[in-house]
Amino acid sequence: MRGAKSAKWVAGAAIIALAATACGGGDSDDTSNASKEKGKPAGYVSIDVGEPQKPLIPADTNESLGSYVIQSIFTQLLDFDADGNIVYTNAESVKSTDNKTWTVKLKAGWKFHDGTPVTSESYIKAWNWYANVKNAQQNAFWFEDIKGYADVHPEKGDPKATEMSGLKAVDDTTFTIELNKPVPYYEYKLGYTTFAPLPEVFYKDTKAFGQAPVGNGPYVFEKWDHKKLIQVKANPDYQGPNKAKNKGVLFKNYATVEAAYQDLLSGNLDMIRQVGPKDLPKYKADLGDRAIDEPYAAIQSLVPTFYSKTFKDIDPKVLQGLSMAIDRDTITKTVLNGTRKPATSFTPPGVAGNQDLGTDVFKFDPAKAKQLVTEGGGVPENKIWIQYNADGGHKEWVTAVCESIRNSTGVDCVPDAKPDFQTDLEARDNDQVKSMYRGGWVADYPLNVNFMRELYGTTAEANNGRFSDKEVDAAFKKGDNAATLDDSIKAYQDAEKLVLEKMPAIPLWEYKTNGGYSKAVDNVTVDFHGDYNITEVTVAK
Numbered sequence: 001m002r003g004a005k006s007a008k009w010v011a012g013a014a015i016i017a018l019a020a021t022a023c024g025g026g027d028s029d030d031t032s033n034a035s036k037e038k039g040k041p042a043g044y045v046s047i048d049v050g051e052p053q054k055p056l057i058p059a060d061t062n063e064s065l066g067s068y069v070i071q072s073i074f075t076q077l078l079d080f081d082a083d084g085n086i087v088y089t090n091a092e093s094v095k096s097t098d099n100k101t102w103t104v105k106l107k108a109g110w111k112f113h114d115g116t117p118v119t120s121e122s123y124i125k126a127w128n129w130y131a132n133v134k135n136a137q138q139n140a141f142w143f144e145d146i147k148g149y150a151d152v153h154p155e156k157g158d159p160k161a162t163e164m165s166g167l168k169a170v171d172d173t174t175f176t177i178e179l180n181k182p183v184p185y186y187e188y189k190l191g192y193t194t195f196a197p198l199p200e201v202f203y204k205d206t207k208a209f210g211q212a213p214v215g216n217g218p219y220v221f222e223k224w225d226h227k228k229l230i231q232v233k234a235n236p237d238y239q240g241p242n243k244a245k246n247k248g249v250l251f252k253n254y255a256t257v258e259a260a261y262q263d264l265l266s267g268n269l270d271m272i273r274q275v276g277p278k279d280l281p282k283y284k285a286d287l288g289d290r291a292i293d294e295p296y297a298a299i300q301s302l303v304p305t306f307y308s309k310t311f312k313d314i315d316p317k318v319l320q321g322l323s324m325a326i327d328r329d330t331i332t333k334t335v336l337n338g339t340r341k342p343a344t345s346f347t348p349p350g351v352a353g354n355q356d357l358g359t360d361v362f363k364f365d366p367a368k369a370k371q372l373v374t375e376g377g378g379v380p381e382n383k384i385w386i387q388y389n390a391d392g393g394h395k396e397w398v399t400a401v402c403e404s405i406r407n408s409t410g411v412d413c414v415p416d417a418k419p420d421f422q423t424d425l426e427a428r429d430n431d432q433v434k435s436m437y438r439g440g441w442v443a444d445y446p447l448n449v450n451f452m453r454e455l456y457g458t459t460a461e462a463n464n465g466r467f468s469d470k471e472v473d474a475a476f477k478k479g480d481n482a483a484t485l486d487d488s489i490k491a492y493q494d495a496e497k498l499v500l501e502k503m504p505a506i507p508l509w510e511y512k513t514n515g516g517y518s519k520a521v522d523n524v525t526v527d528f529h530g531d532y533n534i535t536e537v538t539v540a541k
Contacts, residue, residue, distance in 0.1 A: 036267035037520075043247030044233075045521050045537050047271040048260040050253050050391065051227045053425045055210025058196040059130035059137040062462055063425055064442065067193060069230050069251055072534060073113075073215035074196035075240050077104060077123075078187070084297070084350065084446030084528050086187065089240045090118065090197070090216065092173075094190060099182035106173040110239055112199040113220045120175035122197035124167045128152065129203070130194065133159055138429075139194040141461040145186060145480075147178045184485045188445035218244045218535050228253050244535045245523070257393040264518055271517045271524060271532055276393035280337040280514060287516040296530030297350035298442035298511035299343060299451065302386060302401070303465045304504070310384055310435035318379060319503035320361045321372030325408035327364040331400045332509050339514045343507035346451055346496055350528050353448030353489040357500055362507060366408035373409050385416040387437040389424040394438055401508075428464040437464070439505060442529050448492045452476060456504045467504035 040046060052066030061070050077091035088094070092105040110118040129135055131143040133153040143149055147166030152159045166178035179186065189195070197216060202209045213221050218240060219232035230251040234244035252269060254260040257276035263269040265286060275283045284291040304311040304319060311319075328342035344356040360368070373379065386402060388394040395417065402413035416434055418424040427433055441462070443450050453476045454460050458468040475498050479491035515532075517524040522540045525533045 037250075037269070040250055041248060043539055044231075044250055045246045045248075045270045045534070045539065046250040046252050047532065047534070048254050048257075048263075048269060048273060049230070049251035050420070051422060052230075053422050054138070055207070056213045056221075056224075057137070057206070057210050058126075058198075059139045059142075059194045060210075061193070062138050063421065065421060068531065068534075069232070070193050070196075071217070071531075072219040072232050072249060073213055073217045073221055074193060075215070075217040075242075076193055076196045077106075077190045079242070080191055080446060080528065082528055084352075084443075086191070087241065089242070091190075094187050096186075099184045099186065100179050102177040102179075102186060103170075104175050104177065107239065108173055110216060111237065112197075112216045113214045113235065114199055114201055116199050116201075117172070118197055118216050119172045120169040121172075122199065123195075124163075124169055124175055126198035126202075127167060127195070128163045129198070131164060132162065138461050139192075141459055142189065142192065142194050144459065145179045145181075145183050145189075147180050149180070181481050182483075183480050184482055184488045185445075185447055185449055188447055188449075192444045218242055219249060222248070242533075242535045245538050246535075247539075249534055254391075256391055264516065267518060267520065269518065270521045271515065271537070273513065273515045273532065274393065275514050275516065277335060277337070277396040280339060283514070283516060290518070290524075291516045292513055292524070292526060293339070294526050294530075295341075295349065295510060295512050296442070296526065297348045297446060297528050298440060298530055299346070299348045300340070300508045300511060301343075301346075301439040301441070302436050302506040302508065303439040304436045304467075304506075305431070305433040305465050306468075306504075307431050307466050308433065308435045310380055314379075315376035316501060316503040317372045317376030319376075319506060321369045321374075321376060321409065322379075322384075322405060322411070323361050323369075323503070323506045324363065324365045324372065325369035325405045325411075326401055326506070326508065327404045328362070328509060329364065331397055331404070335397045335400045336509075339512050340509035341512075342509050346499055346505065346507050347448045348443070348451070348510050351443050351446045351448055351450065353493050355448075355493055355496070357497065359500060361500065361503075364404075364408075369408045370410065373411065379411050382410070383412040383414065384436060385414045385434040387416040387418060387424065387427065387433050389419075389421040389438075390417040391420045398438065431466065433464075439464075440511070442511070444529070446528065448489060448496065449479065452492050452495055452499065453480070456499060463504075465504060467502075469502050469504075472498055472502060472504075 049068045050065045053063050054060045075089050079087050079089045081087050092107045094104050096102040130137050131140050131152050146164045148164035151161040169175045199214050218238045220235050222231040224230045233248035260272050261279050264272045332340040347354045386398050388398050398415045405413040475495035479488045482488040482491050513526050513530045523536050523538045
């Protein structure tokens with residue numbers, strides 16, 4: 001068990017991007033368990049995690065690098081086990097009789113790292129701050145189900161209130177959440193780190209807090225040496241089920257996945273989350289039983305930007321044609337060394353409601369691809385760009401996708417590399433993508449909803465392609481207002497079939513964690529989000 005993961009943009013070819021430190025030397029054949037890592041305190045473990053895009057505030061983080069750190073420092077109401085089932089962490093219970101008003105009971109005695117108590121107000125005040133339009137939090141959208149959200153986050157102008165009327169404290173350990181309408185899956189959303197509480201010290205200097213956060217999670221923040229590492233230590237007073245079994249963690253930043261892998265082999269890194277394409281053919285031979293090859297709930301896609309000259313007012317037939325121009329089978333078998341499985345859906349296995357859409361749109365058919373592109377009116381200037389982060393091991397497959405599109409349709413396709421994941425994300429956030437970008441999305445809660453509403457809803461923060469369709473929004477709303485959880489999942493399955501007609505993205509393949517660990521650590525496991533269970537990792541004896 002560990003802190004829940006954020007629904008987030010995935011940075012790497014399989015799970016993450018990295019950013020910048022030097023490699024050390026060493027002998028990969030050394031049979032000792034002792035770590036050679038310089039500057040690492042005794043009992044700590046290390047993992048390759050690059051520079052977060054934003055300050056370390058829960059509601060301003062929706063990418064994998066910052067999320068890894070956020071989830072170590074903060075704990076929200078609940079989490080998910082290896083099978084995606086709900087497990088309560090800071091909450092004693094979350095209950096509702098009508099799916100509209102939810103009662104949360106907190107476990108007593110929890111404290112923030114500064115010793116102050118975690119109370120109902122710690123959640124209510126934080127959620128109101130997160131949702132307030134003036135605070136410009138990336139994930140404010142996640143609170144829109146709550147009654148009074150429109151008052152603190154109007155579409156235009158200043159907020160009418162500073163608090164959402166749907167949040168009320170009953171006592172120090174009990175509060176209620178009243179929604180605008182019943183949402184049968186709402187409890188699942190509370191597993192996202194955006195719903196983490198905040199201590200009072202946050203409001204005294206929010207900018208300083210983002211650089212040195214005070215949380216309530218299994219680890220306590222120690223330091224952030226920008227673009228090099230973030231260091232946290234185990235919280236001895238933590239009362240959650242995911243108490244750290246090591247003394248701390250170094251989140252280390254690398255310029256490339258290849259550099260991180262060499263540090264792993266030489267004993268200067270304990271865990272690598274993703275091996276790059278160049279090392280995939282040999283990493284299992286290098287690492288033996290320390291190699292990890294496990295599927296998880298995430299999907300890779302190409303996301304058109306509907307504000308761009310290329311895709312503004314585009315006929316979905318063109319996008320379906322581009323999809324059919326991609327030889328997923330060959331690319332996953334050769335470039336990605338058999339570590340991916342071609343997508344058959346907009347959702348991955350491992351989430352409730354995942355379905356094989358049974359469509360030819362995801363199958364390679366050059367003749368049909370060219371026909372659809374032509375019937376749809378073609379691509380303006382007959383040219384597209386695929387933006388990606390160069391530090392995440394994507395160059396090889398993006399190049400292969402472009403070649404496949406070019407050879408199948410005659411449409412010129414150009415890889416558009418950004419130096420790192422931060423730069424990539426900033427271009428997405430600021431509507432500066434030329435035509436499409438590499439999208440990788442990992443579940444924060446195990447329902448198909450998370451791969452629909454949070455990506456393709458008009459108001460969704462992660463909808464960086466700026467897709468907007470009234471029919472799709474109405475289909476999502478039908479799922480949100482269904483009578484039961486099962487009905488909601490079914491309604492979102494129906495909505496996914498509509499999404500296929502509209503093509504807000506081109507699914508490519510399902511993700512796997514293809515990483516590994518050094519001889520210096522034991523008990524390295526992966527959760528259903530594809531993240532390492534950091535709190536479970538122990539130093540080898």
